[in-house]
Amino acid sequence: MAPKVSEEYKEKKRQDLLKSAMACFAEKGYQTATIDDIVTHSGMSKGAFYNYFSSKEEIYLTLLKQSVYLSFQKLREAIQSKETAKEKLKHVFDIYSNLDFTKKSIQNHRVQIEFWIIASRNDNLIDHMKTHAKVFHDFLIEIIEEGQKKSEFSKDIKSADVSEIFWAITDGLFLHMLVEKDEFPMKRLYQTAGKMILKYLEK
Amino acid sequence: MAPKVSEEYKEKKRQDLLKSAMACFAEKGYQTATIDDIVTHSGMSKGAFYNYFSSKEEIYLTLLKQSVYLSFQKLREAIQSKETAKEKLKHVFDIYSNLDFTKKSIQNHRVQIEFWIIASRNDNLIDHMKTHAKVFHDFLIEIIEEGQKKSEFSKDIKSADVSEIFWAITDGLFLHMLVEKDEFPMKRLYQTAGKMILKYLEK
Amino acid sequence: MAPKVSEEYKEKKRQDLLKSAMACFAEKGYQTATIDDIVTHSGMSKGAFYNYFSSKEEIYLTLLKQSVYLSFQKLREAIQSKETAKEKLKHVFDIYSNLDFTKKSIQNHRVQIEFWIIASRNDNLIDHMKTHAKVFHDFLIEIIEEGQKKSEFSKDIKSADVSEIFWAITDGLFLHMLVEKDEFPMKRLYQTAGKMILKYLEK
Amino acid sequence: MAPKVSEEYKEKKRQDLLKSAMACFAEKGYQTATIDDIVTHSGMSKGAFYNYFSSKEEIYLTLLKQSVYLSFQKLREAIQSKETAKEKLKHVFDIYSNLDFTKKSIQNHRVQIEFWIIASRNDNLIDHMKTHAKVFHDFLIEIIEEGQKKSEFSKDIKSADVSEIFWAITDGLFLHMLVEKDEFPMKRLYQTAGKMILKYLEK
DNA sequence: TATGAATGAGGCTTCATTCAT
DNA sequence: CATGAATGAAGCCTCATTCAT
Structure with missing residues (x-):
């Protein structure tokens, strides 16, 4: 089966998450920033997050x-x-x-x-x-x-x-x-x- | 009327907790170390901790x-x-x-x-x-x-x-x-x- | 994109919690009833409770x-x-x-x-x-x-x-x-x- | 052995505690007022409290x-x-x-x-x-x-x-x-x- | 009797992760 | 793939009661 979405699409999402994560870690620190903070910042869902990163x-x-x-x-x-x-x-x-x-x-x-x-x-x-x-x-x-x-x-x-x-x-x-x-x-x-x-x- | 334990006793306990806390913070970091870690390390109870420090x-x-x-x-x-x-x-x-x-x-x-x-x-x-x-x-x-x-x-x-x-x-x-x-x-x-x-x- | 559960579903859960809370408060009183009592009564988890009510x-x-x-x-x-x-x-x-x-x-x-x-x-x-x-x-x-x-x-x-x-x-x-x-x-x-x-x- | 303190003394202490308890319950309510509140208000110790009342x-x-x-x-x-x-x-x-x-x-x-x-x-x-x-x-x-x-x-x-x-x-x-x-x-x-x-x- | 330090069960709340839809 | 509700372990803190001195 061909992938449903292009690799570029996935990479873009990944980078979006990374950017959001950086913003959140920067603002609150690693321990204090939550996954919720990150996904809210990125406009994505928690499920999506775990599609791109395992933790x-x-x-x-x-x-x-x-x-x-x-x-x-x-x-x-x-x-x-x-x-x-x-x-x-x-x-x-x-x-x-x-x-x-x-x-x-x-x-x-x-x-x-x-x-x-x-x-x-x-x-x-x-x-x-x-x-x-x-x-x-x-x-x-x-x-x-x-x-x-x-x-x-x-x-x-x-x-x-x-x-x-x-x-x-x-x-x-x-x-x-x-x-x-x-x-x-x-x-x-x-x-x-x-x-x-x-x-x-x-x- | 006088306190039942000496000031030295209390000061010692306080210092014990401080030492334990330092050990735990050093090992795990402030955010990661827990009150439980500290009291376990010091051999005291959680309640005792809160007699000496409020948080x-x-x-x-x-x-x-x-x-x-x-x-x-x-x-x-x-x-x-x-x-x-x-x-x-x-x-x-x-x-x-x-x-x-x-x-x-x-x-x-x-x-x-x-x-x-x-x-x-x-x-x-x-x-x-x-x-x-x-x-x-x-x-x-x-x-x-x-x-x-x-x-x-x-x-x-x-x-x-x-x-x-x-x-x-x-x-x-x-x-x-x-x-x-x-x-x-x-x-x-x-x-x-x-x-x-x-x-x-x-x- | 659309929420995975319907609004009715959520409203029902909310009402379930309200009912359970009422039962627990009624039985034990506000101060004595615990969040655990409420979630046990409702069959939900503590985390679920906090999805619907903040305290x-x-x-x-x-x-x-x-x-x-x-x-x-x-x-x-x-x-x-x-x-x-x-x-x-x-x-x-x-x-x-x-x-x-x-x-x-x-x-x-x-x-x-x-x-x-x-x-x-x-x-x-x-x-x-x-x-x-x-x-x-x-x-x-x-x-x-x-x-x-x-x-x-x-x-x-x-x-x-x-x-x-x-x-x-x-x-x-x-x-x-x-x-x-x-x-x-x-x-x-x-x-x-x-x-x-x-x-x-x-x- | 004769009692160490007179009955009047004890009764007075008891009444002091009752007064303090009333003040504290009135101010904070039964659940919210603590034993600490009561003994602090009365100037007595926790031990003393439990000599006069069992709970x-x-x-x-x-x-x-x-x-x-x-x-x-x-x-x-x-x-x-x-x-x-x-x-x-x-x-x-x-x-x-x-x-x-x-x-x-x-x-x-x-x-x-x-x-x-x-x-x-x-x-x-x-x-x-x-x-x-x-x-x-x-x-x-x-x-x-x-x-x-x-x-x-x-x-x-x-x-x-x-x-x-x-x-x-x-x-x-x-x-x-x-x-x-x-x-x-x-x-x-x-x-x-x-x-x-x-x-x-x-x- | 008096003292108050110690105990520890139990309460509220958070949050990384999972999973049914 | 995406969604977000659900989970539950774990954290911080409180406080009635006990007990060694």
Whole structure:
């Protein structure tokens, strides 16, 4: 029997649910958001939800994978045109410091950090997270080591450590912004952190 | 007429519950851990729990105040003997980099970070958090400005921003350590971050 | 797209729950009857209950509105055919004195009286009650004043007071019947009260 | 061994608890008032409570008996000086219509009516209630029949029925007053009811 | 006797998931 | 495939009563 509906139709529904789920998890958090919230937001029925995802946890994980992947894609693309390692690094700082710190963007990050915490308690997830983390990590290491090769940066420095600190700052600042909200000078802080890192990297 | 049990007895029970609660929140998270988990862990009855705390939220908040208070106390004491601002800062870095990154200590931080996220969605809690945060923030600002006065550090630098970045690194590193666990070179990373900040502060 | 069950189906379930609730409240009282009692009586699940009513209080209020509404409807219909005010009043007395004082009917009144008491302690409910009471009150006042206009009744008498006393007798007799049960000559008492009131109204 | 404390001491404590219980039941109702409420109100301990009463139900019943007894005592005393049956009846009406309808007095009645309802569901209590009711009932019947003997009142009238109606009015009016509160013209209503009854009794 | 901490059954409500239509 | 009513386990909290001190 031929399928009753096209694959595109199904994929669209799936994406609708993912979007709604993201919106709900962002607003209320994983534990607090309910399946009802999600299906109400999406205008679909509960039955439909379970046709596409087998559980609340599954949609959550799907979301996680997708969202990490997407944000990494953006990052990589943005860098391509830059020549020197220093320029690339600066551009990464720029990207983060120029994110629109709208409610939606902040909530996205909240979900990511929450993911991180939940994953840290779940052996099945923790490897996923490590893998995701590694992607970002390697991306930065690559740039730094490129700079070291080209003698832009000091060779005495452990690239992995600087990368780690960079991502720590990123997550740490977002975490703090969640509480401080509007008054938080994210852009300035990010630029300061960028200067700090560059100063450290330079010979 | 006098109470039948001593104040010490009651305080001990209270602390027992706090300890159990911390263990459960650390293991399962605030939302997932149940009152039943806590009382089972403590060997007490549910009724007893409610003699000491009026709700799950209350014990959670108590825990946080206590843990924030304790860790700040340690920090302040540790600094006292140091003369220069630079030494003080270095010592702060040392303290954090020498924390015993045992399971327990890590879980403590997990609870703190988790709370941060929960609080960020709850207007009643957010002020608590800001207050706690300010304590640590002001502490660092004080040291940095002392260093600026004494001409140890550059006067062109916004002390509040450096403080913010320092705490962002702290929380960010802990967040990452939650996932990376044993392999995470927390000590080295912290020291690197310390050097980075000092280099930036110095003229 | 259309709902999978008909509106009639849902309305039937709702009415089933209302009936069960009435039975349980009547048997045990509002405070003592539990949601479990109600769902067990109705053969439904607890979850189903909460699909139809949002709380125990809500089903209770719904029940009361409904029962007040129904009994008032009956009253008003019964009166229509009568010509004179005196005949109307007599008919009201007749209706009450000929109620089937079965267990069920008595229990209905018990719930009403109980609710009266609960409402009297609850500012949110008290207005509901006043509104209900006013409906009955105005109904009687209208008849009495019609009788006064037509010179069937003395014009020196405050219609509102007689109405109040009539309803006081009604509730008072029901209250006593709750305890005296079978031996209580409700019919005769009601007729006596009717005579008493008519004698007082007549010039 | 001689008792450690005097009987008077114990009786005083008992009465204190009864007073507190009455206050709490009046304010919150039987089901809603807790043992904690009562002991807090009385300044005693829970243990003490259970030394004097074996359960919440017991103190409730004790209260009931006592309060019925006391109010009847007052009634009987008040009547003594009157000569004719009509005067006696009028005086009874006067007493009720001149009660201070303060909050406290109203709440007392609320508790009584609540008793009545609870008792009506409890076979063990229902006989108690009937006995109490009979005391009041017989009291009024006695007066009415005295009036019939002395030819003050019509002999065609069933004294028991008039008595029943009188008490129904009393309870009914109190019930309504609970909801209407301040605006309720209890005094005028009671006097109107008195006139109504007397008119009916007179030849 | 007095104290009040401890108990634990039981109440209300939520919500992920199932399944008949 | 879609619908949404039904399920029932599980969570939080209350409170009458007990009992060690």
